[in-house]
Amino acid sequence: MNRIIFLTIVVLLIAGCSHKPKGELLYMQPAQEAGFNFPYLIFIPKEMPQNQELTMIVAPNNTGQVTDEFKKHIEKARRQATKPFYPGNYIASKLNLPLLVPIFPRSRKESRVYTHSLDRDVMLKKASPLKRIDLQLLAMHENALDTLRKRGFNLKEKFLMVGFSASGSFANRFSLIHPEKLLAVAAGGLNGILMLPEDTLRNQGLVYPLGTADFDSLFNKPFNKQAFKSLPQFLYMGELDDNDAAPYSDAYSEKERQLIYKLLGKKMLPDRWNRCREIYKSNGVNAVIRTYKNTAHENPEAVKNEIVKFFRKTITD
Numbered sequence: 001m002n003r004i005i006f007l008t009i010v011v012l013l014i015a016g017c018s019h020k021p022k023g024e025l026l027y028m029q030p031a032q033e034a035g036f037n038f039p040y041l042i043f044i045p046k047e048m049p050q051n052q053e054l055t056m057i058v059a060p061n062n063t064g065q066v067t068d069e070f071k072k073h074i075e076k077a078r079r080q081a082t083k084p085f086y087p088g089n090y091i092a093s094k095l096n097l098p099l100l101v102p103i104f105p106r107s108r109k110e111s112r113v114y115t116h117s118l119d120r121d122v123m124l125k126k127a128s129p130l131k132r133i134d135l136q137l138l139a140m141h142e143n144a145l146d147t148l149r150k151r152g153f154n155l156k157e158k159f160l161m162v163g164f165s166a167s168g169s170f171a172n173r174f175s176l177i178h179p180e181k182l183l184a185v186a187a188g189g190l191n192g193i194l195m196l197p198e199d200t201l202r203n204q205g206l207v208y209p210l211g212t213a214d215f216d217s218l219f220n221k222p223f224n225k226q227a228f229k230s231l232p233q234f235l236y237m238g239e240l241d242d243n244d245a246a247p248y249s250d251a252y253s254e255k256e257r258q259l260i261y262k263l264l265g266k267k268m269l270p271d272r273w274n275r276c277r278e279i280y281k282s283n284g285v286n287a288v289i290r291t292y293k294n295t296a297h298e299n300p301e302a303v304k305n306e307i308v309k310f311f312r313k314t315i316t317d
Contacts, residue, residue: 021082022046022093028143035139036102037129039074042144043081043099045092050152055183055315056141056159058100059088060174062116062167066108066250077103087162087186087304094308095315097160098153100144102137104130112250117166118173119251120209123218134177141181158183160311164299165189165243172235173209177219179227184314186234186307189297191245192268193260194235194276197228197283201263210259225283233287234310235280236303237273238295244268 026042048054061077081101084090092099106115113121115130125131145155160183163171168187173195175185198206199213207214212223245251246260246268265271270291277289288310292303 021089023048023082025078025082026147028140028147031143034143036136036143038105038136039103040140040144041077041081041099041101041103042147043089043092043101044148045096045098048096048098048153050154053154053156054097055156056100056144056148057088057092057095057097057311058102058137058141058159058161059086060116060118060137060161060163060167060170061101061103062163062165062170063106064166066106066111068105068108070103070105073103073105077101085299087164087188087299087307090301090304091162091308091311094305095312098144098148098155100141100159102133102140104133104136114166114250117169117245117251118209119169120207120253120256123208134174137174138178138181156183160314161185161187162307163187165297166245169193169209169245175231175233176212176223176228177215179224179231182231184232184234184311186236186310188236188238188299188303189241189243190235190237190273191243191251192237192272192276193246193264194280196276196279197223197225197285198279201279204259204263206259210256229284230286232310232314233285234290234307235287236290236292237269238292238298239269240294240296241269243297246272 023043023045028040030037030039063073063076080086080088081099082089088099104115115122122130141159148155161171168190171185171187175182176195195209196206196211198211200206205213208218215223246257264275280287
């Protein structure tokens with residue numbers, strides 16, 4: 001992105017802030033030479049210590065709409081990074097850990113490329129700034145580690161990831177692609193669908209993002225099932241959640257949709273969700289899988305506090 005345009009957008013966003021974040025917010029510019037084509041944010045809680053080892057939290061951005069106005073993606077990412085309504089900021093503030101929020105666009109011109117859920121369309125991108133945004137996110141993380149270490153902070157190489165709704169699917173899918181990079185993952189509002197650590201189910205091939213059959217061709221590496229199985233995971237749905245992405249063409253192709261309905265169930269809750277839970281359990285995946293009563297497509301404070309406890313335990317174990 002043009003440096004002048006990006007800085008202008010940032011100044012406008014800062015000027016338009018209606019609240020003061022309880023910490024420092026850094027806007028990091030795109031750095032193609034470092035491996036990432038889009039900007040990202042680092043939120044540093046006010047009380048973040050320099051005398052202990054810290055773990056970065058990564059919260060994939062989710063604008064909630066398709067738009068070619070990049071400033072809207074920046075503004076939503078800024079809210080995710082600075083407002084405790086969003087799990088990333090809430091958890092980072094409670095644990096006094098740094099938070100990274102990428103600013104990947106989701107274009108109206110290519111509305112079926114569901115960047116924010118890390119869908120198949122975006123992972124098939126070749127000659128595009130969106131090529132392998134999973135690797136771009138890893139490059140952002142390395143860049144953020146370098147930035148914070150230069151400020152005197154001591155950070156671990158592995159990171160925590162948290163997401164909800166589309167970004168929850170992003171986090172779940174990312175955890176199968178790069179389990180060795182993560183310390184733990186928490187994801188909710190998942191449409192009753194978890195990516196499965198299987199190549200096949202009932203003799204049906206499962207390619208990304210349903211399963212792992214095409215990992216070698218898509219990611220140039222095999223699925224690291226042992227690393228994924230041992231990765232601590234906190235996965236959740238609300239029992240009143242009716243936000244089902246499965247019927248929509250931006251989230252799944254017709255072939256993917258029919259496989260979901262056939263193998264996991266057309267009814268999101270409880271059928272499809274319980275089937276995914278059974279498959280994770282049968283594979284020995286180290287996952288806490290919850291269904292919250294009287295909860296819709298939302299992140300109540302009680303749920304966020306459970307994630308805080310889960311991450312705290314993971315960090316200290």
